[in-house]
Amino acid sequence: MGIEQSELAATTATIQAFVERFAAGQTHMENLFKDNFALTNVLIKKEAADIQVNFNQLATDSSATHEGMRTQLETTGKHLTSDTASLQVAVSQLVVDSVQTKENLEKSKILALEEANHHRLLKSLKYGFINDRRNGISCPHERTFVWIFGESDISEDGVSDDNEDEESDEDDGNSDLYPHSFRQALKASDARARKASTRFITWLRSPEETAFWISGKAASGKSTFMKMLAGSERVREHLGPSVTQLDVLSHFIWSSGPQPIQRTVKGILCSLLYHLLVDDQALRLEIYRKYCDNVIRKDEYSDWSETELVQVLLFALKERRRLTCMFIDGVDEILGSDGQMHALDVIEQIRRIPLSKVCVSSRPEGTLPAYLGHLPMFSIQNLTGRDILNLTSARLRTQFQAQLSQASALQVNKFLAKFCDMADGVFLWAVLALNSLRTGLELRETLSDLHHRLLILPGDLKKLYKAMWARLSDDAGLYQRDAAVYFGLVLESQFVSDSARDSMEGGSFETLHLLLGSDRPLREEILSTMSESQSRGIPDNLDGRCGLFATRLEARCSGMLVVQRSSDWPANGWRVDFIHRTAKEYLTTDGEGRELLLHDEFTTENFCESLITATLAATWLGVHSDRLRKFQWPVLTSPRQAVSFIYRLYSEGRISKAIVVKLMFLAEPVFESLVGHGGRVFHDGYWATRNYVDFLGAAAFETSNPKSSAARDFVADAVQRLERQGQPHRAPSATYLSYLPELSTGCCH
DSSP, X not given: OOOOHHHHHHHHHHHHHHHHHHHHTOOOHHHHHHHHHXXXXXXXXXXXXXXXXXHHHHHHHHHHHHHHHHHHHHHHHHHHHHHHHXXXXXXXXXXXXXXXXXXXXXXXXXXXXXXXXXXXXHHHHOOTXXXXXXXHSOOOOTTTTGXXXXXXXXXXXXOOOSSSOGGGGGXXXXXXXXXXXXXXXXXXXXXXXXXXXXXXXXXXXXXXXXXXXXXXXXXXXXXXXXXXXXXXXHHHHHHOTTOSOEEEEEEEOOTTOSSGGGGSHHHHHHXXXXXXXXXXXXXXXXXXXXXXXXXXXXXXXXXXXXXHHXXXXXXXXXXXXXXXXEEEEOGGGSSSHHHHHHHHHHHHHHHTSTTEEEEEEEOSOTTHHHHHTTSSEEEGGGTOHHHHHHHHHHHHHHHOXXXXXXXXXXXXXXXXXXXXXXXXXXXXHHHHHHHHHTHHHHTTOOHHXXXXXXXXXXXXXXXXXXXXXXXXXXXXXXXXXXXXXXXXXXXXXXXXXXXXGGGEESOOOBHHHHHHHHOHHHHHHHHHGGGSSSOOOSOXXXXXXXXXXXXXXXXXXXXXXXXXXXXXXXXXXXXXXXXXXXXXXXHHHSHHHHHHGGGSOXXXXXXXXXXHHHHHHHHHHHHHOHHXXXXXXXXXXXXXXXXXXXXXXXXXXXXXXXXXXXXXXXXXXXXXXXXXXXXXXXXXXXXXXXXXXXXXXXXXXXXXXXXXXXXXXXXXXXXXXHHHHOOXXXXXXXXXXXXXXXXXXXXXX
């Protein structure tokens, strides 16, 4: 902004000279003007210089401003370009995310559908009580069956297992007190057990041998042994010492089971396939993909054919590509020789699948030895001498401690030797005999007295059952009558379950059900509440009454019927069954056994009527009690099921027309109570008859069967009864009256 330093000095000198001349009196205008002009010129130059400086500064500032603006514009442009690119990236990511979200939704839908299909597949294979037989088998005594893995077991009574020298018989000073013949028999049993162990372990380890047969006579412990093997880690160790992936499956056939499928080939297939798939989602997916059109139509086990199940099971075993060992117990319990041969044919197909092994057990009956005898095998009753000795010794020391304390070691050992000799490898005989000897406890008998009691017991199971029954006559004839009623109810309940098929849920008769079947006053007390506006709920002390009934039932039946006490409440889940299949066979196939059922006056119709009436009472209790509703009973779950069930028994000749009508009248209020004491029946409008058929409608539907004259009589009488009531809010509507004939023609399903 200022002038240069030299110009400033000149200007200062000029001004100073002008001042000096003026002060000296040089006032001549020309001289002063010249000096003034010079001064002015200097000032003009100075001003011009300042202007130039300002202009230059302005130009510089303008250029800087322009450059700044240009830079700012360039920066803004770059930012806009960057923002545009970011926006494009964001939009692209949004598109990608949207596509991914859509794909995820599609995948979620697919996974949900697959999960639903997987659940549907498993549900179609799992029938009621699929694990019932396995769970009902008791665990063996802690020292039982240890020989199968080659373990030495010298009993606490000092009898050597012969793993040592012959002289080791006297290892504790007491073994020589056993009779010589018993010691030799025990040695022979131990030797056979060692050979059986070697044979079985060799089979487990062999990739070539794929089937094994465990033979055994009735009640020799086959099922207990198979359950132990199926759950043993030692089996897994021998199966695959170098294999990390292997599966052990099991199925237990049950001829006395509450559902028919428990004694069929279809039951075996459903059970094996279910347990194979339940923890293998990948395999379920493979099966669904291959058999989609077929599997998608399966809702329950009845939708499967045996051919389809075999096909899917074999495919699953092939696809699995991992070692799978299956234990199948009780092939002889499949009904009919044709069924047994079919089972063996299926087992033969299974064992031919790579990495598949099958171990089966059965009695050596019928044609089974001819078909299974070529396999590696052993007969279990020839191997369990030491097991029965250990079991008997432990029970004696627990239950007969007073008698043993007063006897010598020689007496105790002779008693044990005789007991084991009479058991002859049959565990059930040992258990029943010990129970029978407990009578001596009440009489405070000595061990010598018990020995005499033992000698009069028959060694054959059927004869032992007869002896157990005969002992009831020492008490009272009433005991035999009660026992015959209980036996009859349990046997008839088997026929009822088979007849019901899909009409009943649960299928297993329990303590409460049999109490209701045998106690008419209690049954009528419960059914009488159906006519009241509100249920009185569970009768007083029902649990206590069921508990007493369970004790009485076992005592009256002398142990041939047993109660499985599986809950804290006797009225809930306490199931009744024969102690063993042989007990049922004794009562149904043996001439003397069948005579035992004649001690009561009940007919087949009486048993059926009692059981169905008890079922209706149980249904009523289940509806009106939150606690009882949680437990599975053989309850009829809809009017159509009840009517169909009653008429099925009628068509089989088990009940008469008069009983049909009686049961229909009893059943009607039970099921009408489920919908508000007849609210649907007497509704003025047209309710969803095609979605729900009430009891009277179900009976009308049954009239479409030309043979169902009882149904026509019941429907006609029921309609007249309703019309006679004459109350507007209770009278059946015209719509409802037209609905009944529609059902009778089979139009409404």
